Amino acid sequence: MSDSWLPSLKTDTPQAGFELAVKLSRMAVKITQPSDDVRSHLRAAYEQDAAQLIAASQVVAVHFQTVAAANNWWR
Amino acid sequence: MSDSWLPSLKTDTPQAGFELAVKLSRMAVKITQPSDDVRSHLRAAYEQDAAQLIAASQVVAVHFQTVAAANNWWR
Amino acid sequence: MSDSWLPSLKTDTPQAGFELAVKLSRMAVKITQPSDDVRSHLRAAYEQDAAQLIAASQVVAVHFQTVAAANNWWR
């Protein structure tokens, strides 16, 4: 976590904002479970599990609210 | 993800905004599980599962908040 | 979905806004599971399941936030 991975919440487009929301979702998991090996192992399972995919997309949705507000909804 | 699928959060009507929220919900799943085959397989199961349908509609609700704010609630 | 079912988020009263939030919750499920038969079948089960009733009421709560904001909280 020593490197800078989140210099700004500003993005040029809504789509880039959505991709940032996906990144934020993954970083929270990475901070809690820093092992790349364990995360890869878990991902292989949950990518086949609809309930977990939906839960993950809920996290993206909450982060997208934040990023959209930061960008004044790209109005 | 190379194509542009989210040029704007603006929609003409609340209903078009709701449909955009549904699209955003699906894109988050698609980014995490890019295989069309796997997603089709999972969808066949969860469409019969009330708990997962409710969870999916929760994601839509969060995205609809974002889209509605972006459109100043179509006031 | 071709008919217009959401012309506006404006309602005359908070109670009508709450009923609109319930409608929005149901429409998200309907878009994902369009079969009336399947939804009726699922509803018969989940209406007897406290966890699912609570989850459904959470979706209503999120939509009610959106509708209330759209109506400037009926102040």
Add this chain to the structure above:
Amino acid sequence: MSDSWLPSLKTDTPQAGFELAVKLSRMAVKITQPSDDVRSHLRAAYEQDAAQLIAASQVVAVHFQTVAAANNWWR
């Protein structure tokens, strides 16, 4: 649902607002499961279930956000 049960989101105090949030949470369940008998039966079970009590308190929290905003946070 024909009676008026939600004339306003305004309350005199934060505490009355919290009680309104509890009421809103219960009304969403009541609309989905109108039978008093079934709800009483379900409540007897979920009142003994920590996971469901926590889920119910999450719904209250979301409604309390709405009510608090409607009252300009009783500032």
Add this chain to the structure above:
Amino acid sequence: MSDSWLPSLKTDTPQAGFELAVKLSRMAVKITQPSDDVRSHLRAAYEQDAAQLIAASQVVAVHFQTVAAANNWWR
């Protein structure tokens, strides 16, 4: 619930606001399950259950949003 337990959402510091959010989370459970004995019994179990601890901290997070907004984020 006859006593006044929530006179205001204002707190002197963010930390006091966080503690108020914890209190709000507990009050919602208390209103649904008023028995101190039952709640103590449930708490002994869920304090050992990571999933329920996380769910409880989600409720705190939603209430903290409300309290922080009420205090203009202690800016």
Add this chain to the structure above:
Amino acid sequence: MSDSWLPSLKTDTPQAGFELAVKLSRMAVKITQPSDDVRSHLRAAYEQDAAQLIAASQVVAVHFQTVAAANNWWR
């Protein structure tokens, strides 16, 4: 909890704000389960559990909304 652990919601950068959101998520768990031993034991299990990692990252997402708003989205 007697020490001051949350003097402000202001951070210099979005990344520091994200780290504060992680801290807030952990403090809510710590307040409910103050035993370091029990939390360490629970963490060892949930770090291997995708569903719980996703749930934890949802809590971070909600707190990050609060911190981002407190910092005017670092605009």
